[in-house]
Amino acid sequence: MKVTYYPGCTLKTKAKNLEDAAVASMAALGVDFQELSRWNCCGAVHSLADDDLIHHVAPVRDLVRAMEQGSDKVVTLCSMCYNSLARANLIMRDDPVKRKTINDFMDEEKDYSGEVEVVHFLNFLRDEVGFDTIRAKVKYPLNGLKAAIYYGCTLARPRNVAIEPPGGTQLMTDFLEAIGATPIHFADAFTCCGSYQILANPENAVNVAAGILDCAAKAGAEALVLSCPLCEFNLAKKQGEMIQSGKISNNLPIFYFTQLLAAALGLGKEACRFDLNEKCSAEILKAKNLAVEAVAGIA
Amino acid sequence: MPINISDKTIKREFIDKVAYLSGQDIYKCFQCGTCGGACPMSGEMDVMPRRIVRMTQLGLEEAIAQTKTCWTCASCHSCTVNCPRGIDLARVMEAIRLLTLRKNENMVEPSKLPGETVKEMPQIAMVSCFRKLTS
Amino acid sequence: MSQHDCDCATVQQVATGDRAILPKGAKTIPIYVMGKRYEVPETLTIMKAMEYAGFKFLRGAGCRGGICGACPTVYRKEGDYKLHFGLACQTVVEPNMYLAQIPFYPANRASYDIEAIEPVAESVHALYPELFRCVACNNCTKACPMGVQVLDYISAIKQGDIARAAHLSFDCIQCGLCASRCMGELPQYHIAQLVRRIYGKYIQPKAEHLRKRVQEIESGKYDAMLENLQKMDKAQLEKLYKEREREPDMAPLGTWMPKDTQYL
Ligand code: SF4
Ligand code: SF4
Ligand code: FES
Numbered sequence: 202m203k204v205t206y207y208p209g210c211t212l213k214t215k216a217k218n219l220e221d222a223a224v225a226s227m228a229a230l231g232v233d234f235q236e237l238s239r240w241n242c243c244g245a246v247h248s249l250a251d252d253d254l255i256h257h258v259a260p261v262r263d264l265v266r267a268m269e270q271g272s273d274k275v276v277t278l279c280s281m282c283y284n285s286l287a288r289a290n291l292i293m294r295d296d297p298v299k300r301k302t303i304n305d306f307m308d309e310e311k312d313y314s315g316e317v318e319v320v321h322f323l324n325f326l327r328d329e330v331g332f333d334t335i336r337a338k339v340k341y342p343l344n345g346l347k348a349a350i351y352y353g354c355t356l357a358r359p360r361n362v363a364i365e366p367p368g369g370t371q372l373m374t375d376f377l378e379a380i381g382a383t384p385i386h387f388a389d390a391f392t393c394c395g396s397y398q399i400l401a402n403p404e405n406a407v408n409v410a411a412g413i414l415d416c417a418a419k420a421g422a423e424a425l426v427l428s429c430p431l432c433e434f435n436l437a438k439k440q441g442e443m444i445q446s447g448k449i450s451n452n453l454p455i456f457y458f459t460q461l462l463a464a465a466l467g468l469g470k471e472a473c474r475f476d477l478n479e480k481c482s483a484e485i486l487k488a489k490n491l492a493v494e495a496v497a498g499i500a
Numbered sequence: 501m502p503i504n505i506s507d508k509t510i511k512r513e514f515i516d517k518v519a520y521l522s523g524q525d526i527y528k529c530f531q532c533g534t535c536g537g538a539c540p541m542s543g544e545m546d547v548m549p550r551r552i553v554r555m556t557q558l559g560l561e562e563a564i565a566q567t568k569t570c571w572t573c574a575s576c577h578s579c580t581v582n583c584p585r586g587i588d589l590a591r592v593m594e595a596i597r598l599l600t601l602r603k604n605e606n607m608v609e610p611s612k613l614p615g616e617t618v619k620e621m622p623q624i625a626m627v628s629c630f631r632k633l634t635s
Numbered sequence: 636m637s638q639h640d641c642d643c644a645t646v647q648q649v650a651t652g653d654r655a656i657l658p659k660g661a662k663t664i665p666i667y668v669m670g671k672r673y674e675v676p677e678t679l680t681i682m683k684a685m686e687y688a689g690f691k692f693l694r695g696a697g698c699r700g701g702i703c704g705a706c707p708t709v710y711r712k713e714g715d716y717k718l719h720f721g722l723a724c725q726t727v728v729e730p731n732m733y734l735a736q737i738p739f740y741p742a743n744r745a746s747y748d749i750e751a752i753e754p755v756a757e758s759v760h761a762l763y764p765e766l767f768r769c770v771a772c773n774n775c776t777k778a779c780p781m782g783v784q785v786l787d788y789i790s791a792i793k794q795g796d797i798a799r800a801a802h803l804s805f806d807c808i809q810c811g812l813c814a815s816r817c818m819g820e821l822p823q824y825h826i827a828q829l830v831r832r833i834y835g836k837y838i839q840p841k842a843e844h845l846r847k848r849v850q851e852i853e854s855g856k857y858d859a860m861l862e863n864l865q866k867m868d869k870a871q872l873e874k875l876y877k878e879r880e881r882e883p884d885m886a887p888l889g890t891w892m893p894k895d896t897q898y899l
Contacts, residue, residue: 210623214756214795241771241790245627246575249594250521255818256631259771281624309777358577359588367581393540393576397629400621401608405544405572412540430622438620610768611743615761623760623793626767634768 204329205272206236207263209243209282216279216430218474222463223278223322225472229463230330230338237275239266243282246397247289254302260289261303265310267317274318276325278459280429284355287319287362321356321364323372323428323458332379340467342381343491348456349385349422350374351413353432354393373426376458380465387420389413394435410435411448424454424485426461433457437479452481464492475499503555503563514561514599521595528585529553535579535589545572549579549589556592570596571607575632597632607633664730675728681708682723685736695738701725704808707780709815710734720778720812742814742822747829754837756795763826766793768819775813775823781806785813785823792830800827801834857898 212220227234240263248256263286267275277283293300294315304312320328326335350373356364365372370390377384392413395406414436417425427433437455444452455478463472464486470476473495475483483499486492519526529550536548547555547567555564564570570593579589601607608629618626663674668685675684682696697703706723713731723736745762752758760766766789775785788803804827813823851857867875880893893899 210627210790210793210795215622239787241786242623242627242767242769242793244631244770245624246631248631249575249588249591250598251523252521253598255770255772258773259769262771262773279624281628307773309773354574354576354578358581360581391578393574393578395540396574396576397625397632398541398572398574400613400617400625400629401633402544402572405541406574408544409540431624431628434622434625610764613764618761618764619757623767626760626764630765630768 202274203270203272204233204235204274204276204325205267205270206234206276206278207240207243207267207282207286208236209277209279211430212279216433216457218477219278219428219430219433219457219459221474222457222459222468222472225468226459226463226466229466229468229472230334232330234276237263237266237270237272243277243285244289245281245285247285254299254306257289257292257299257303258307260286261293261313262307262310264290264293264315264317264319265307265313268313269311272317274320274325276320276322278322278428280321280353280355280427281431283319283321283364284362288359290315290317290319291361321428323356323376324364326376326462327372332375335376335462335466336379339380339465341465341492343461343465344381345489346382346461346485346491347385347421347423348377348382348461349387349417349420349425350377350390351417351425351427351432351436352391353427353429354391354396355429357391373458377426377461380461382461382465385417385420385422387417387422389416392416394429394432396431396435399431399435399439406435407439407443407448410439411443414440414443414449414453418449418451418453422453423489424456424482426456426458428458437482440479440481452479454482454485455479456482464495468495470495470498503560505558505560509562510559511561512559515556515559517599518556518592518595521598522588522591524587524589524592526553526556526587526592528587529557530585532584534582534584538578538582539573540576540578541572541574545569549573549593552596553587553589553592556596564596565600569593571633573597575628594632601633601635604635606635610634664728666728666731667733669735670733677728677730679728680724681710681721681726681728681732681734682706684728685723695736696724699724702808704810705738707737707810707812707815708734709737709812718778720780722780722810725780737812737815740811740815742811742825744822744825745829749832749836752833754797754833756792756797758833759792759797759826759829762829763822765819765821766826769793769821770818772818774816774818775821778812778816779807780810780812781808783807783813788827788830789821789823792826797830797834798838801831801839804828804831860898 208220242259243263244256244259277286293313300314350370360367374384395409399406433455440452443449460473475496476499483496486496531550531554533550536542536550539549542548547569552569573593575590577590583589610630661676664677665672666675666684673688675687679687695706697705701722701724708721708723710719711733747762769789771786773786779785783806784803788800791800791803807824807827809824811824882891
C-alpha cells in the first residue's frame with residue numbers, strides 16, 4: 202500500500218506547526234510519509250449547488266495527482282482539506298453523470314473515478330499506526346494536561362465524510378489518552394468557529410469563537426486541541442481581541458493535535474514548533490512541567 | 501415586520517431555481533426551527549433560517565434579498581445534520597447566495613481588503629470566503 | 636501546372652514593403668480572420684499571413700521573434716470545439732483556422748515599491764488577494780503559448796514558495812493569454828512578475844563576478860577604450876576587427892587565453 206500526504210497551502214506558511222509536528226512524528230514512528238510532489242489548493246469549501254461542478258475541479262485534480270503517483274491513500278492534516286478532498290472524492294466515486302462531466306472538462310488529465318481513498322491523519326494514526334504503538338513509544342506523557350476536544354465542522358459534517366460516527370469524539374479521546382493527556386468533553390466540540398466569516402463579518406465570527414472558548418473553559422479545560430488552521434486563527438489568534446473587548450476573561454491555550462503527539466514522543470523544538478503558537482501555549486506546558494525540552498527557550 | 505403575500509410577490513421562478521440548485525424539496529419543511537437552534541451564527545442573523553425557508557416556499561424573492569441570513573451563514577452544516585425533515589439547508593443557503601453572485605455581484609471585495617488583514621489570515625480563510633461570497 | 640493537385644491559385648512572388656517573399660509556386664490556403672475568409676500562402680506565420688491579407692499591425696506586434704509577447708492569437712480549427720493559442724509571429728497558418736489577435740487584455744496590476752517590500756509570499760498575497768479565487772481549472776496552462784505551467788506557479792505562490800514560482804514562471808513573456816482565460820479573474824502574469832522581482836532582488840544568490848564587473852564598468856575601466864573606438868574611422872575599425880585575436884574554433888573549454896588581458 203502506498204500512502205501519500207497532501208499538506209494544503211496554509212500548512213506551508215501559517216500552520217507550519219501543524220505540519221512540522223506531524224512529519225517529524227511520522228519519521229519518529231518509522232512511517233513512510235511522502236508529500237505529493239505536485240498539488241494545488243483543495244478549494245477549502247465544498248461547492249453545494251448541483252450545477253456548480255467547476256468548484257470540484259481543484260480537489261479532483263489533487264486526487265488525480267495522488268493517483269498518478271500510485272497512491273491508494275492520501276492523508277491530510279488540515280480539516281478543511283480533508284473535508285473538501287473527501288467530498289469531491291465521493292462525487293467522483295458515486296455520481297457517474299458528474300464524474301463524466303468533470304473528467305471531460307479536465308481533458309488534459311487522466312480519468313478519475315474515486316480510486317484513491319482520502320484519510321484524515323487521526324484515522325491514519327488509529328488504523329495504520331495504532332494507538333497502542335503510539336502509547337508504547339511515548340517518552341514524555343502529557344500527564345495532567347486537561348485538553349478540550351474540538352472537532353469543529355469539517356471533521357464531523359456532513360455525515361458521509363465524518364471521521365467517526367456522528368456526535369462521537371472517540372478518536373480524539375483515544376488519541377489524547379494514548380499520549381497521556383486528559384480529554385475534556387464540552388458542549389461546543391462541534392460548533393463552528395465562525396469559519397470564513399472572519400473575513401466577511403469578523404465581529405460575528407469572533408462572537409461565536411469566544412462562545413466556544415468560554416464553554417471549554419467552563420468545562421474545566423486548560424487547553425483546546427484542534428486540527429484546522431482556520432479554527433486556530435479564530436480561536437487562538439483572536440483571543441487578544443476577545444480579552445480586550447471583554448468577550449472572554451482569560452487566554453485558553455490552543456494546540457494542534459500533532460504538536461501534542463510530537464511532544465509526547467519526546468521530539469524537540471523544531472518538531473513541536475510551540476514557538477508558532479500564542480504565548481500561553483508554551484506557558485501552560487512550562488507551568489505543568491510538560492514537554493520540557495520542546496518549550497525551553499520560548500519566551 | 502409584516503410581509504405582504506399576493507400573486508405579485510410569489511416568484512415561481514425563484515422557487516424553482518432554489519429547488520434546482522439546491523436539489524432540496526423545500527416544501528418538506530414544517531417550520532420546527534431546529535435549524536436556527538443548531539446554527540452557530542443564528543445569534544448574528546437578522547432573520548432565522550426557518551423563516552428563510554418559509555419565505556422561499558412562498559417565493560418571496562425580494563423580501564429574502566433584504567435579509568442578511570445567507571451572507572451570515574458559515575456553511576457549517578449544523579442545520580443540515582439536525583433537520584428532522586432531512587432538508588440540506590446549507591444547500592438552500594448556497595442556492596440563494598448563488599442567485600445573487602451569478603449576477604456578477606460580490607459580497608466581499610477582494611481588492612478592497614486591507615493588505616494587513618490578507619497577510620495575517622490563513623490562506624483557507626481567503627479561499628473559502630471568496631468561494632462563498634464572491635461571484 | 637501539373638504539380639498542383641488542388642485548385643487553389645498559384646501566387647505571384649511579391650516583395651514589396653512588409654509583404655512576404657514567397658517561394659515560387661507556393662500554394663494558398665483559406666484562413667478566417669475575425670470571421671472573414673482570406674486566401675493566404677501556406678507556410679507563413681499568422682502574422683505574415685495577416686499582413687499578406689492586408690492587415691497592418693499598429694499594436695500586437697513587436698519583436699517578431701517569439702519573445703516580446705505582443706502578438707497572442709486565439710484560434711479554432713474547423714469542426715473542433717477546442718480553443719488553440721499561439722504567438723502570431725511563431726505559429727504557422729493551417730487551412731481553415733478561425734483566428735483573432737488579442738493584442739491587449741485588461742489585467743489588474745498592483746503598484747508597489749520593490750525597495751520597501753517584505754520578501755515573503757504574504758506580500759504578494761496582500762497585493763493580489765484575487766490569487767485565492769483560483770479554482771484550478773487549468774485554463775491558464777492550456778492557453779499559455781510558452782508552455783508555462785501557469786496553474787502550478789499560481790499554486791506555488793499560494794503555498795508561499797516564491798523560489799519555485801519564480802522558476803516555474805521563468806519562460807513567461809507577459810502575453811496575457813492566461814489572464815484572458817481565467818475563471819478566477821487573476822492577472823497571473825503580473826503576479827508572477829512581482830514574484831520574480833522579489834526573487835531576483837532578495838532571494839536568489841547574488842553573482843559575485845557580475846557585481847565586480849559592474850563595479851569595474853562604473854569606475855570607468857572601459858571609458859578610454861570606448862572613446863578611442865568612437866574616434867576611429869571605418870578603415871581603422873575594419874583593420875582592428877580583422878586583426879582581432881580570436882579563440883580558435885572548437886578549443887576545449889578553458890584552454891585559451893588572449894595575449895591582451897587588460898580588459899578581462
Ligand atoms: S504565463 Fe501567461 S502571460 Fe506568460 S507567456 Fe504564458 S500565457 Fe503568456
Ligand atoms: S485560469 Fe485562473 S482559475 Fe483557472 S487554474 Fe489558472 S489561475 Fe486558476
Ligand atoms: S511579435 Fe514578439 S512575440 Fe510575437
